[in-house]
Amino acid sequence: MFMLLAYTGCDRRSEENSGTPQNTGNKELDFLQQNYNRNIKWAMAGDFLYDTSDLFSAAEEVDTGGVWGIKFYLFDPNAIPLVPLFESKVYDGSLEDSEVKSIVVDNETYLWYDSGDYFLGTSGGEEYSYIVDFRKKKVIEGHTIVQDEGDVKLYISPNAEPALREYMISVIREDFPELQTVRKDIKID
Numbered sequence: 524m525f526m527l528l529a530y531t532g533c534d535r536r537s538e539e540n541s542g543t544p545q546n547t548g549n550k551e552l553d554f555l556q557q558n559y560n561r562n563i564k565w566a567m568a569g570d571f572l573y574d575t576s577d578l579f580s581a582a583e584e585v586d587t588g589g590v591w592g593i594k595f596y597l598f599d600p601n602a603i604p605l606v607p608l609f610e611s612k613v614y615d616g617s618l619e620d621s622e623v624k625s626i627v628v629d630n631e632t633y634l635w636y637d638s639g640d641y642f643l644g645t646s647g648g649e650e651y652s653y654i655v656d657f658r659k660k661k662v663i664e665g666h667t668i669v670q671d672e673g674d675v676k677l678y679i680s681p682n683a684e685p686a687l688r689e690y691m692i693s694v695i696r697e698d699f700p701e702l703q704t705v706r707k708d709i710k711i712d
Contacts, residue, residue, distance in 0.1 A: 563582070567623075571658070580657070581596040596611070615651050628686050628687055633687070634653075649668055650669075663680055666709070
């Protein structure tokens with residue numbers, strides 16, 4: 524009963540809402556931290572499954588047992604007990620200085636994550652991007668590499684539908700007009 528009352532007081536968020544770990548005062552974030560996991564650092568309400576009521580998407584920064592990265596979730600805040608409808612594996616990335624927001628592509632709502640320049644200080648420079656498709660329970664991975672010689676290459680996982688692939692390319696190309704796409708991911712040591 525408490526969870527239902529806590530949810531009914533939450534504000535709706537716009538589809539272009541973005542957040543960072545500092546999004547304090549966010550009712551969705553407060554709710555998930557109190558009722559699921561204190562390590563959730565980003566949350567927002569949105570229509571992430573066809574014609575459902577608002578669900579909560581969330582992201583957690585993981586740093587335990589030698590595993591480090593980010594994890595994505597989807598919750599029905601009215602469910603008792605509160606368990607994720609979707610929980611991803613841990614992906615490369617950080618919520619610090621990142622962009623997380625909902626996006627609409629071909630009339631479908633997805634979660635967009637981009638690490639921005641947080642990893643560009645690594646040898647060569649990297650940027651991680653993800654599109655979370657909660658309906659299909661999958662994550663499309665993007666990995667941008669900025670090489671010493673100035674080449675910028677983007678790997679997109681093969682599970683990306685053409686519209687999502689084009690969306691990711693267009694967003695990354697805004698920062699890197701000389702971007703080239705590659706079929707095999709490049710690992711930086």
